Amino acid sequence: MSTLPERLRELNYTSHLVGKWHLGSAYQNVTPTGRGFDSHYGYWNGYMGYFSHQTGRPGFEGLDMHTDFQPDFQTVGQYATDLFTHRAIKLITTHDYKKPLFLLVSHLAPHTGKYDEKADNTVLEEKSAYEMNRKFSYISDVRRRRYADIVNSVDESVGDIVDALSTRGVLRNTIILFMSDNGGQTFGMHENFASNWPLRGLKFTHFEGGVRGTAVFYSDKLMRKGRMNDNLIHITDLLPTFYKAAGGDPDNLGEIDGINQWETILKEEPTKREELLINIDEVENHVGMLSYQGRYKYINGTIYNNTYDGYHGAIGRGKENPKYNISAVLQSHANVALAHLSFHRLTADGIVKTRKYLQSRDCRQLLPTNLNCSPCLFDLWMDPCETKNIALEQPTILTNSIRRIDQFWKHLVPQQNKAVDPESNPVHYGNVWTTWLDTYL
Template identity: 40%
Template structure:
C-alpha cells in the first residue's frame, strides 16, 4: 500500500525534530523566507559599493550583518529574471528569453513547470506575493494564485504608475494604445488604494502579512517592488516633490534626484520589514534576501537615472552592468557572517537553495539549472557552480556564457548595435556626502538584528569601513578608469577576463594564448543553443483591451470572471465612483 505524504504531514514532522540541510543541522523548523526585489536598480546605487551621494543605511546594515554578494548574476531583463528565479531554469527552457511580456499578451510560464512557491507549499509553507508579477495574465491559472501563491497584492504586468496604478500596452500593427488599472488584491481590483504611493502600500501589505503569520508555520514572502522602475508616465515618481527637493537638492540632475528619493523609500521599506520580523519574533529563524532583477536602464524608453558605474552596460546588455547586480542576505542561520561572498551565483540557484534549506529533497526536482548554494553562502565555501548561461536570443541573434568559475565571459553578438553596451560615469552632485556610519548603526535593520539577540559579531565603525572598502574595491581597478577609453562592440565574438578586467574594456578574442578557452566556451554555448525552446512572443491581443473590463486589465481569456462595461457612461460613472474612494489624492507630476 502506498502512503501519500502531504506537505502538512512533512511540516509536522519537521516541527518535532531537527532537520538537516546539505548534511548540516540548521534549525528546529524550516525558516521563514523573505525575498525583496528591486526593479531596474543599478549595481552602483547602494552606498556600500562606494556611492557617495547617499547612505542606504538599512540595506547596507543588512549586508554588513549578513553577507554581500559580489558575483551575483541575473538575467538582463525583468520577465526572464523573474522566470529564472521562480523556476530555477534558464529562460531558454521556458520560451521566455526574449522581450518582457507586454500587457495584453497571451504569454506565461509553462503550466507544467514547478515554481518555488508551489514547492514550498508542499512543505507546509504559507506563500505570499506583494507587488510585481510579470509572468502572465491571460488566465487565472497564469497569475500568482494559479502558480503557487496563497495571496497576491500587487500588479500583474511590467510596471504601473506609482499613484494611479495604471499601465499601458501598444498594439503592434495599429499602434493603438490600451491603458488600464492594474492593482489587484488576489482577483479583486484595489480601487480603494488608488493614490497611495506604491512603495508605501506594498510595504504596508507586507507588514500586514507578517503580523498575521502564525509563528509555528513557515512563511515565504516575496516583495516585488515597483521602485526604482519608471512609472507609466516615463519617469520615476516620488512620494512628495517638496520633501525630495529639500532632502536631495544637492543632486542637480532631476532624473537622478527622483531616482534617489524613490531608492531611499525602498531602503526604508526594507528596514520596516526586517523590524517587523523582529517584533514578531520571526527574525531569528528567517532568511532575508534582497536583490535587483537586472541592472539600471541608463538610456532608452525606461531610463530611470540609475547607475551601474563602473561596470560596462545596462539593462538589456549582456555586459556585467546589466547582469551582475547588487544582492544581500541576512540570516541567523549563517555560520559565517560579516563578509563579502566572492563566489559565482546565479538567480536560478535560489530555487534549489531555498527548497533544500526548507527541508526539501532537491533530487526530487523535475528539472533545474540552479545549484544548491547554501554551504557556499553559509560557510563562504567555493561555489559548486562553474558556468552561467547569460542568455540566448535566437531571434535577435545574441548570446553569452560565463565559464571557468566566473573568470571568462564569451559574448556573441549584441542588441541594437551595442546601444546598451556603453559605459556611464559616476552620478554627480554639487557636494559629496560623507558616508554616514551612525545612520547604519541606528538603522531599523541594525537595531532589529541587535534586539533579536542572535549570537555573532555586532557592527562597529571599523567593521563597517573594512567591509565597505572590500565591496567597493572594483573602483580601484586600473582598467575601470575609463576616461577616454575606447571599447569594442561585440558584433561577433568577444572574450573578457572578468577577474583582471571587471569592466570589460579589452576583448581578448584574438590572443592565441586564449584559443583553448574560447573553444571551450564556444562549445558550452553551442550545447545551450541546441537546447533552446523557441520564444513564445505574441502580439497584444485586441480582446484584452481594458475598456471592455471596467477600465482594468483582466484575465481576458477567462472572460466570464471579468467585470464588463456596456456603455461609456457606465464606465465613466464607475471609474469616478472608484476614484472617490481613495483617501489620498493622486499627486500630479
C-alpha cells in the same frame, strides 16, 4: 515545472507575493495564486504608475493593482512602495506561525513607471519635494535626485519589514534575501536615470552593467557573519537553495537548472556552479555566457546597434557628495532590529572595511574605441569593466565557449512571441487588466 512556492507548499508553507508578477495573466491559473502563492497583492504586468497604478500604452491601458483577482480602486493615488510595505507588514503581523511563512516582496521601485507618467511624477514631486530636496540637494540633476528619493523609499521599506519581523518575534528564525535583478537604465527604453558606474552597459545588454547583481543575505545559521561571498550564484539557484533551507531534499526536484548553494552561502564552501548562461535569443541571435566560475564572459554580438553597450551613468563620488553617513546605517530600523539578536553587531570600523572591500575600482582608464562584439571574450577578474576583448589572445577559451553554446542551442525551447491580443485591451473590461482568456471569453 514547479515554482518555489509550489515546492514549499509540499513542506507545509504558506506563501504570499506582494508586488510584481510579470509571468503571465491571460488565464487565472498562470497568475500567482495559480502558481503556488496563497495570496497576491500587486500588479501582473512588468511595471505600472507609482500613484495611478495604470499600465499600458495610450488607448490600451488600465488599472493593474489587484488583490488576487479583485481590482483595487481604493488605493489609486497612493504611493506603491508604501502600499506594498504595509501589505508585507500586515502579513507578517497576522500570520499564524504554526505554519512556516514564505513572503516574496517584489517592489516596483526603483523601476520606471508607466510610459506616460508625467502626472505620476508631478504627484511625486508634490508629495515629497521638500524632503527630497532636503536630503539630496547635492545632486544637481533633479531626475537623479528623484531616483535617489525612490531608492531611499525602498531602504525605508526594508527597514520597516525587518522591524516588523523583530516585533513579531520571528526574526531569529527568518532567512532574508535582498537582491537586485537587472542593471539600471540610465537612458532609453524604461529610462530611470540610474547608474551602473563603473561597469559597462545598461539593462537589456549582456555586459556587467546589465547583468551583474548584488545581494544581502541574513540568517542566524550563517557560520561566518559579516562576510562577503564572491561565489558564482544564479537566480535559478534560489529554488533548490531555499527548498534545502526549508527542510526539503533538492535531489527530489528532478532535473532543473538551479544548483543548491545552501552550503556555499552558510559555510562559504566553493560553489559547484562552473558556468552561467546569461541569455540565448534565437530571434536577436544574441548570446552571453560566463565560464570558469565566472571569470570569462563570452558575448557573440550586440543589440540595438550598440546603443546601450558603452559606459554611462554618474559616478556619484564627486566633491559635491557628502561624507558617507555611517551613523544613519547604525541607527536604521534594520540594523537596530538585528542588533537586538546580539549575534553580530555592526560597527563603524566594520562598515568602513565592508565598503572598501565592495567599492568598485575605476576600471575605465582604457575604454575601447570599438564597441562591437563579434565575438567578444572578457576576463572579468582582471577587467570587470570589459574594456579589452581577449578573443584573439585566448583562442582555446573562445573555442570552448562556442562549443558549449552550441550544446545550449540543441536544448533551446523556441520563443513563443505573439502579437498583442486585442481582446486583452482593458477598455473591454472597465479599464482594468483581467485574465481575459478564461474569465470573459
